[in-house]
Amino acid sequence: MSFSKKLSNQHKNSEVQAEIGKFIAYNKDEFAELVTFVDFAEKFTLGFIEINFTPDINLLIAGLQQNPQCQEIQFVVLDFPDGNLQFLRDELVEQLAKITKETNKKLVLLIRNLEKSIGVFGDYPPVLQDLNFVRDSYRKTVPHPLLFILPDYAISRLAKFAPDFWAWKSGLFRFKTTELTRDRAIANTLNTDINIERLPTPEQQERIDLLHGLLMEYHPTGEIPSPEHLRNCGNILNELGKAYLSQHKPIKAREYLEKAGKITKKFPDYSLQIEVINQLGESYQQQRQFESANSYHQQALDIAKKQKNRPAVTNSLFYLGNVSLDMRQFHQARDYYQQALEIKIEFGDRYASASTYHNLGRVAQELREYDQARDYYQQALEIKIEFGDRYASASTYHNLGSVAQELREYDQARDYYQQALEIKIEFGDRYASASTYHNLGRVAQELREYDQARDYYQQALEIKIEFGDRYASASTYHNLGIVAQKLREYDQARDYYQQALEIKIEFGDRYASASTYHQLGRVAQELREYDQARDYYQQALEIEIEFGDRYASASTYHNLGIVAQKLREYDQARDYYQQALEIKIEFGDRYSQALTLYCLGTLAQAEENYAEARANLQTALEIYVEYQDEYWSKVAREILESLPE
16 A cells, blocks of 8 residues: 555544544433443343434444443444335344354444335334334344434334334433534535436435435424424425435325425425425326326416516426426427526526427427427537536437437437437436337337347336336336237237236326227237227227327228228228328328328229229338338338239
């Protein structure tokens, strides 16, 4: 080791020792009582240490290990960070068997991180139920002093939901947080410019833990926060709500946001009040409860207008646009976004304009205005790059990929998706990576690279399940069904579609159900179950007409035509094909016109109208050649060559 490195390590060590000394001095009496407790404790003796912050826990443990009165004590720290832990005693017995006991030393067990399985909300967490139930067995199976190190709220929950175990305690030691620890926590939570969603998952949890610790400082369990702490409590509760929203846990987020909302009414901070109300709206939007979401965002907008708070008006309009977009009210969404953009431009807030340009791009994309969508995305990307916001660029690269994909520019689409994925991985945003894996699967699927497509979809599904995003899983189950169908694995395809449909119905997403009814129709069609296929297509068409999705109805009319043709109902088949072709021409979808022209050609062939067959097939072939679709070009050419002169 170099001399400079030795000096650096010595300096760091001296800083740590100084912090240990300050912590113990700040909690002098409590620390002395704890040392006495440890000294006299024998066999199974139960104690609890209340500390709200992890850094202080580390200082306490180091202080105990270094204390002269504890030199004949072997402290063993046992860490239980698993949020799904149920049987603590079994885990302790297993860990005890691995401990090498030091000669002539008393073993004392320090239990930490149990708050992860105790949780913050909900009655009777499994770990506490079991703790209470097997209490009597601890005397025999864990015959050593046991100290639980927990934050305020976890100790309160343990006392409430494991009262028999709690009754055995021989000591409760409450340590105060040092000013240094509190200041660091505030700096890393309330006073940081880094949004929690941009942090890697472990760091997100660290911030949430800090926020919980701060909340206990300003609002101890069972106590009413003092008037001077109300503002801090409101800010912390709001940040906890935002943190859980970033993790797509809307119910958990709402627990904190509703408390924040009550507090913000007690002091005149309208900016915070508006933010809390908008976050409550977002929590309902994540659950697809759009009426409730709209109500909250409209409430926030009304307050912002009354207070003449133009930036808050902008944010509320943006949120209202997001809800309208999810409800497929595209023109309404565009109107909200345009209003928000005007205010941002008026205030010269170029950076904030990026997200609005991005969402205007999403609206244009849904309306199949692809050139306009691309233009909006490019404007958004330009601003994000200008301000060095690499993380935010990922979503725009992703959506540029989606536009390229719709335009059948698959190499360009794949390149955009890869850029988006690279950034998401770089920033540790595993959840956001799922949508990009999904869309890379769609590109591979279009290129008939089915094994690659399945692999991407499986990666996407794994992440969605990991994060508990059941709704988003539906689209991936749906697309796994398409891949299975392409590989003629019809039972597997049907199973995937049924899983997708079940989720869409569960979440009340009637519009999205249409595409899955359509695909179930295609499976039935492939299995020659034509009546079943027709029934599924009719259900899909009914929904598409109900939601005014004329473009999507084209493919359903097309497939109803195929069923009618298979049943030799040629006039009905021609009528369906003509309706499909008319819509595709109306929307300028030249590529998909080819397939309907191809089917009109095979229909004419079946009726022995070879001139009409040749005309339709020739037009279809020209389009396939234009779009460089070698597979369908070959199919169309072979049928053309087989037609009688």
